[in-house]
Amino acid sequence: MGAAKKLTNLQIELLEVFKYDLSETQLKEIRALLADYFAEKVTHDIDQLFEAEGWGAEKIEEWSKEHMRTKYN
Numbered sequence: 001m002g003a004a005k006k007l008t009n010l011q012i013e014l015l016e017v018f019k020y021d022l023s024e025t026q027l028k029e030i031r032a033l034l035a036d037y038f039a040e041k042v043t044h045d046i047d048q049l050f051e052a053e054g055w056g057a058e059k060i061e062e063w064s065k066e067h068m069r070t071k072y073n
Contacts, residue, residue: 017030050056056071 022030050059053059
């Protein structure tokens, strides 16, 4: 059996928060908060990438026309 993985600081913090009984509504609200937080981080990083690469709407249009599916014979 392999060594147990150490919990991350986020996992520890979440365990502290979730040691209390919460209503289903509160759990849904917390999930939404976490999803919104990480979505904002991804959006920020993508915006920075587009700015650094000088990309714009044309790049998105280019990607929309790419066919990257595996060809099966």
